Amino acid sequence: MKQNLKVQSFWGFCQNRTEVVNEIGLCIDTAEVKLLTSISVLGNQSAVEILIEIENIHRFENAKKLSAYFGLHPVFKQSGDGKWGNHMSKKGRSEIRAVLYMSGLTAIRYSELFRNIYSNARAKGKNHFSSMGVVMHKLLRVIFGVLKNKQGFSTIVDEQNVSNAKTKKDEQKEKRKTQKKEQVIKLERYNNAGLNGSPISKRHAKKHKKIQET
Template identity: 20%
Template sequence: MKHKLKQKQNQRITRITDSTLVVGADIAKKIHVARAVDFRGIELGKDCVFHNDQGGLTKLATWMKELGQTHGKTDIVFGIEPTGHYWFPLAAFLQEQGIQVVVVNPHHVSKTKELEDNSQTKSDYKDAKVIADLIRNGKYSEPKLPTKEYADLRILMNLREKVSASLTQVKGRIGNWFDRFFPEYIGVFKDWDGKASLMTMRAFPLPADIVAKGARDVLAHWKTDVKRGVGIKRAEKLYAVAVASIGLVEGAVAARMELHTLLGQFDLFNDQLESIMGQVMRILENIPGVIQMLTVPGVGAITVAGFLAEVGDLNNYDHGQQIIRLAGLNLKENSSGKRKGKTGISKRGRSRLRALLYRAVMPMVAKNEAFKSLHKHYTTRSQNPLKKKQSLIALCGKLIRVLHTLGTKQREYNAIDVMGPVRSYQIQQEAA
């Protein structure tokens, strides 16, 4: 499908013909409702209420095929409103049956529901018809459900994000523990997750434990596993702050148990992250174009894995602009007559993909010479200079195009891929 919006819209409208059965369904957790219309919006047959199980999905497929035969429809387009995760098994089932699945924007459903009966009423039965009408008017998109290694990659990267969030919470709770029972500890070990620090936390969690052992015994314990980086001066400093600590002394038994539990969670989440990334790296080895994408200075394995997890197979996209729209980075404008409003990004896309790209671009403007030059050019040019954040957003789109080009054509990174020969010459002249 063409990447320009006007061409895409025309293709979607012409996709719905006299021989097309358009089905809209409102998806819930257990019971779904589906209604069917033709290309003019005339409802065909009765609605279909089906359960979210094998029998219910089979009932839906049989209902659509029988309805198509009755009314002479040879093609079926099934659409839903993707407001949750309950539609994933349904979409996979229908695709196996050879039935095309499309999605409509939930925002559009909410805004157009009054066109159905001039009422604010909302129900599953009504929403199914509204969804079907949006589809026949071409207001839909075709979801690209990940398959094979891309499906594994999406699950693993989503899991990594959740485990990382849990790990961050545990770190915050450990910091809270130190604030209550040993606030001076951070002055001795700036990074409490170092090897010697973790050994101390497990063996001598409270100031009283360190005072009871003494500096020499603490150092001897460190040297059983840490040979360099800590010595008697560190041990004596730890002993000194423990003696003068203002930490709580009541509830010592529970405090030790709390820290022991938190450290167990800390170790668990770290091990899980390591295991997840090990599997992710093995998957990336089998995806064409990944090696070339990793040649971009400032782009690492996590960025590439997260990008592919959200986008899927890059060969499904004819142009990087399609991915830009998928990320919600395409520009919107609010103008009328002589008034020209400010432009901004639509944010009608995958927020996780936008966040990933933004986090990737920020260090790239410092480490990647081409992106650094473009960032300086965008923010200092004489005509229409961009603010720093606007420039970073523009570079997110540039990064998408670069990754798409390298991934599909499987060629090594070159600064010309970012700036182009003309822009590269202009920036060099300005610098001179």
């Protein structure tokens, strides 16, 4: 990005938001605008506003940190009457979340990818706004990916990335199961040490002798 630009709360005082965005857009790297508009649900104005907010994608290590910056990450909240649950943190500027929300509405209307994400969230019992939060998360991850990799959006690449992420998650889950089984086996060996004639340490021998005496 050619300049580090940051739009603060003066948005609320702008009489012609589109004109202001277009003027600021002249200072934005047009290559990055083209990258974002490769996501069919983002127009030039939305792309410019998002780029203004991000400033430099390399400030963010991963998509989760970008999501937290936009205030989309979940946080645990509990009220005085005992109601609790995970909710969107809503940190940062509400104006930029509104841009993502409106882009999300466009996405579920015209994009099969985002429409399926929304439908799956609703099928799991989430309400409209929670489901839109899932869509906004996905949209922000896509934005992070195209800017970080400097490649236009492709549904084929996205499907492959999702598949790879699922495979990695399954592998990690299986690894945790294996580690848990190994811990159980190790604990059983520890508890049964010496009972079947297997060699044990002096500390274990002393412990078992004490148990037998009692």
